[in-house]
Amino acid sequence: MANHSWLIAHFSPTGTTVKVARAIAQGAPWTAREVDLSAPVEAQTVGPDEVLLAAMPVFGGRVPAVALERLAQLRGSGQKAVAVVVYGNRAYDDALLELSDALEENGFQVLAAAAFIAEHSIVRSIAAGRPDQKDLALASEFGAMVSKKAGMESQTGGVETAKKLPIPGNPGYRDKKKGGSGAHPSAAETCIKCGLCANSCPVSAIPPEDPSQTDPQKCINCGRCVKICPENARSLPKTMLLAVEGMLKMTASKPKQPELFI
Numbered sequence: 578m579a580n581h582s583w584l585i586a587h588f589s590p591t592g593t594t595v596k597v598a599r600a601i602a603q604g605a606p607w608t609a610r611e612v613d614l615s616a617p618v619e620a621q622t623v624g625p626d627e628v629l630l631a632a633m634p635v636f637g638g639r640v641p642a643v644a645l646e647r648l649a650q651l652r653g654s655g656q657k658a659v660a661v662v663v664y665g666n667r668a669y670d671d672a673l674l675e676l677s678d679a680l681e682e683n684g685f686q687v688l689a690a691a692a693f694i695a696e697h698s699i700v701r702s703i704a705a706g707r708p709d710q711k712d713l714a715l716a717s718e719f720g721a722m723v724s725k726k727a728g729m730e731s732q733t734g735g736v737e738t739a740k741k742l743p744i745p746g747n748p749g750y751r752d753k754k755k756g757g758s759g760a761h762p763s764a765a766e767t768c769i770k771c772g773l774c775a776n777s778c779p780v781s782a783i784p785p786e787d788p789s790q791t792d793p794q795k796c797i798n799c800g801r802c803v804k805i806c807p808e809n810a811r812s813l814p815k816t817m818l819l820a821v822e823g824m825l826k827m828t829a830s831k832p833k834q835p836e837l838f839i
Contacts, residue, residue, distance in 0.1 A: 583630055586630070623685075660687055665699075666829040722837070761813070762791055763790075
């Protein structure tokens, strides 16, 4: 029987996706190491008994392209993987299927998948406080299920592939918006130019020499700079916030529940 361990690869600009991933990992009696995909990573081969837990946020129904590019640096040769997406209570559309397919292309066999809910990264009143304790408890239970399934398959030699998991989504995937479109966070006069946002931006969209600016061609509206600013100086334009909030009130007000595929 294999002595499994976790490799948690997460892209979590506002900290909610990694919270779900760690709760899942705690459900299995395995050791764990982490790879933070919010920064560039070096190419590496996953260990033979490591189970890759890939946890991603959902932006516009898809997985952020930069996150998938960095995930591709983790190569497998038949190792097991778990696909997890975290979304802001509207819908995860094709994101979970996209992530599962990407893991297979990277050489992994997808053992299980799940979609969890977190507060919306732009309009934080939507799904505020999530993942809550109930969500995290279910995440831990899911981790225990994965552990049990991995142990059973190690004994029998059988593997459930992603094609056998009833993961919803359109194989052609939802159209992905490119950088440079729409509005992006900007700094108010209260910005003290401390550089925290520039140093933390996952796509280097904020110039260190002038962190009051934002490169619209690079920005992916992940929300990290808005959340971490110590002066609350960065925000999206109010017109955009109001428009997004109005749309989400119509489509994402009713609390959704996590979905597990195992």
